[in-house]
Amino acid sequence: MTGLNRFIDIIRLFDETQGQWTIPEMAERLGAPTSTIYRNARELSKAGFLESAPSSRYRLGPAFVEFNRRFQLTDPLMRTGSKFLTSLISHVPAPSVVALSRLYDNQVMCTITQQSPNIKFSTSYQKGHPMPLLKGATSKVILASLKPKRLNELLDQQFEDCKTDATKKQFLIELKEINRRGYCVTRGEVDQGLIGLAAPIVSEKHNIFASLSIISDANLLLHEDEPQILPLLVSTAKIISNNLAE
Amino acid sequence: MTGLNRFIDIIRLFDETQGQWTIPEMAERLGAPTSTIYRNARELSKAGFLESAPSSRYRLGPAFVEFNRRFQLTDPLMRTGSKFLTSLISHVPAPSVVALSRLYDNQVMCTITQQSPNIKFSTSYQKGHPMPLLKGATSKVILASLKPKRLNELLDQQFEDCKTDATKKQFLIELKEINRRGYCVTRGEVDQGLIGLAAPIVSEKHNIFASLSIISDANLLLHEDEPQILPLLVSTAKIISNNLAE
DNA sequence: TTAACCATTATCAGTATATCATAATTCAAA
DNA sequence: TTTGAATTATGATATACTGATAATGGTTAA
Numbered sequence: 001m002t003g004l005n006r007f008i009d010i011i012r013l014f015d016e017t018q019g020q021w022t023i024p025e026m027a028e029r030l031g032a033p034t035s036t037i038y039r040n041a042r043e044l045s046k047a048g049f050l051e052s053a054p055s056s057r058y059r060l061g062p063a064f065v066e067f068n069r070r071f072q073l074t075d076p077l078m079r080t081g082s083k084f085l086t087s088l089i090s091h092v093p094a095p096s097v098v099a100l101s102r103l104y105d106n107q108v109m110c111t112i113t114q115q116s117p118n119i120k121f122s123t124s125y126q127k128g129h130p131m132p133l134l135k136g137a138t139s140k141v142i143l144a145s146l147k148p149k150r151l152n153e154l155l156d157q158q159f160e161d162c163k164t165d166a167t168k169k170q171f172l173i174e175l176k177e178i179n180r181r182g183y184c185v186t187r188g189e190v191d192q193g194l195i196g197l198a199a200p201i202v203s204e205k206h207n208i209f210a211s212l213s214i215i216s217d218a219n220l221l222l223h224e225d226e227p228q229i230l231p232l233l234v235s236t237a238k239i240i241s242n243n244l245a246e
Numbered sequence: 247m248t249g250l251n252r253f254i255d256i257i258r259l260f261d262e263t264q265g266q267w268t269i270p271e272m273a274e275r276l277g278a279p280t281s282t283i284y285r286n287a288r289e290l291s292k293a294g295f296l297e298s299a300p301s302s303r304y305r306l307g308p309a310f311v312e313f314n315r316r317f318q319l320t321d322p323l324m325r326t327g328s329k330f331l332t333s334l335i336s337h338v339p340a341p342s343v344v345a346l347s348r349l350y351d352n353q354v355m356c357t358i359t360q361q362s363p364n365i366k367f368s369t370s371y372q373k374g375h376p377m378p379l380l381k382g383a384t385s386k387v388i389l390a391s392l393k394p395k396r397l398n399e400l401l402d403q404q405f406e407d408c409k410t411d412a413t414k415k416q417f418l419i420e421l422k423e424i425n426r427r428g429y430c431v432t433r434g435e436v437d438q439g440l441i442g443l444a445a446p447i448v449s450e451k452h453n454i455f456a457s458l459s460i461i462s463d464a465n466l467l468l469h470e471d472e473p474q475i476l477p478l479l480v481s482t483a484k485i486i487s488n489n490l491a492e
Numbered sequence: 493t494t495a496a497c498c499a500t501t502a503t504c505a506g507t508a509t510a511t512c513a514t515a516a517t518t519c520a521a522a
Numbered sequence: 523t524t525t526g527a528a529t530t531a532t533g534a535t536a537t538a539c540t541g542a543t544a545a546t547g548g549t550t551a552a
Contacts, residue, residue: 008293047254054452065317127311
C-alpha cells in the first residue's frame with residue numbers, strides 16, 4: 001500500500017464494530033509489518049487523527065471534528081442548505097427528521113440533519129452514515145437526477161452481479177418516473193415502519209447531486225398528509241438548488 | 247514536505263477564510279510545483295477528502311463527515327459524556343450552551359455541544375473550533391487538571407515570548423486555586439458579555455483531559471445562580487470521569 | 493533493586509516511490 | 523475547428539518509505 005492509502009487504510013479500520021486497535025492487530029489485518037504500522041500510526045497521531053488509548057491501543061482522534069467543522073463552514077450545500085431545515089420541519093405535521101444528503105462515492109450520505117423535538121423512532125439516516133445507493137427516497141431522487149453517463153457507471157457497478165439486466169431496466173423506468181414527478185416517496189425500504197419523502201437538489205456547476213428528505217413514522221405521517229408536504233419539500237429543494245447556482 | 251504532512255498541509259489550507267483553492271494557488275502557498283499538488287489533490291479527492299468545485303477549484307469533501315461520525319461513535323468521551331448534556335442544560339436557569347471540550351494539540355476544542363432552544367447570544371465555543379489554551383473557564387479547568395510535567399511543557403510554549411516568567415507564575419497560582427475549588431468561572435475572557443462555568447473531566451487511564459462547561463449570557467446567568475448550578479456541573483463532570491474510568 | 497516483558501522508537505541498507513520539469517492529453521469556450 | 527487552460531502522463535533522479543533487527547523506555551513482579 002502506498003501514498004495516502006496507507007493512512008486511509010488504517011483509519012478506516014476504526015468504526016462502531018471495533019473502535020480500538022493495537023498495532024499488531026492493525027498490522028495483521030492490513031498484512032503489513034508492525035514496524036511500518038508503528039511509523040504510520042505515529043504520523044497520524046501527531047496530526048490528531050489517531051490517539052493513544054489504554055492497553056496500548058489506538059482510537060480515532062479529534063482532528064476529524066475540526067475538519068468536519070471546516071467542511072460545514074465551506075461546503076456550498078451546507079452553507080446554503082442548512083438554514084432551510086428548521087422551517088421545513090416545523091411545517092411537517094408529524095415528528096420527523098429532515099436530512100440533506102449527497103452522493104458520496106458509491107453511496108449516499110447525509111451531511112446534516114434536523115429533527116423535531118419529540119422523535120419516537122430511530123432512523124439509519126444519520127449525519128455521516130453512508131447509505132445504500134438503490135434504496136430509499138433519499139437515494140433514488142439523487143440517482144434520478146444524474147446524467148445518463150454517470151448513472152450508468154454507477155448502476156453497472158451495483159448490478160454487476162445479476163446476470164440479466166431486467167432489474168436494471170425496471171429500476172431505470174422507476175427513476176424516469178421519479179424525474180417526471182420531481183419527488184419520491186418510499187415506505188420501509190431502508191428502515192422498517194418508516195416513510196421517506198425526498199426531492200432532488202442539483203447544481204451541475206457545483207458538481208453537487210444531493211437531496212432533501214423527510215423521514216417519519218409511517219403510521220403518523222399519512223398518505224393524506226402528502227399533498228400538503230410534498231410541494232413544500234420540492235420547492236424548498238428547488239430554492240436551495242437556485243441559491244447554489246448563483 | 248513529506249509523508250502524511252504533504253496531505254495535511256493541503257487540507258489545512260481550507261477554512262472559513264478561503265474555502266476554495268485552485269491548484270496553482272495551493273502550489274504557490276505551499277512552495278511546491280503544481281504537478282506535485284495535482285497528484286496529491288487527486289489522491290485526496292479519490293478518498294473524498296477533497297472534491298472539484300467550479301472554475302477549477304477544489305473544496306473539502308464529505309469524507310470528513312463520515313469520519314466525524316466514526317469519532318463520535320468510538321471516542322470514549324463522546325460515548326459516555328454526550329448523554330448527560332441534555333439533562334444538565336435543562337437545569338440551568340438561563341438559556342445556555344453546554345459543551346464537552348478537550349485538549350487538542352496546543353489548544354482546547356469542543357467536540358460536542360447542546361443548547362437551550364431559545365439562545366440569543368452567539369459563542370465561539372462551537373464543535374470543532376479550536377480555542378485558546380489560556381483563556382476561559384473551559385480551558386483553565388483542563389490545564390489545572392494536568393500533571394505538572396505536561397502543564398509546564400504547554401505553558402513554556404505559550405509564554406515563551408515574554409521575558410519574565412512572572413505572568414506564568416501568576417497563572418500557575420490561579421490554576422492551583424481552580425484545582426482546589428474543583429471548578430472555574432470566567433466572565434468575558436473569550437466572548438464579550440458571556441460567562442463560562444466549567445468543571446474538569448479527567449481519566450488518566452484513557453489519556454483524556456477534558457471539561458464540561460456552561461456558556462451563558464452574563465446578564466441572564468447571575469452570580470446568585472452559581473450556588474445552584476456549580477454543584478450540578480461539578481458532579482456531572484465527576485460522573486462522566488467515573489464512567490470513563492470503568 | 494533487579495529482572496523480565498511489552499510497547500515503542502531508532503537504525504540502516506535496499507528499494508520502491510514521490511518528485512518535478514516537461515510533454516501529452518483532455519476539456520471547454522470562442 | 524482553434525485556442526487556451528486544466529489536468530494527466532512521462533521518465534530520470536533523488537528521496538523517502540520499507541522492514542528486519544536492535545535499542546530504548548516504561549511497567550510489573552519477583
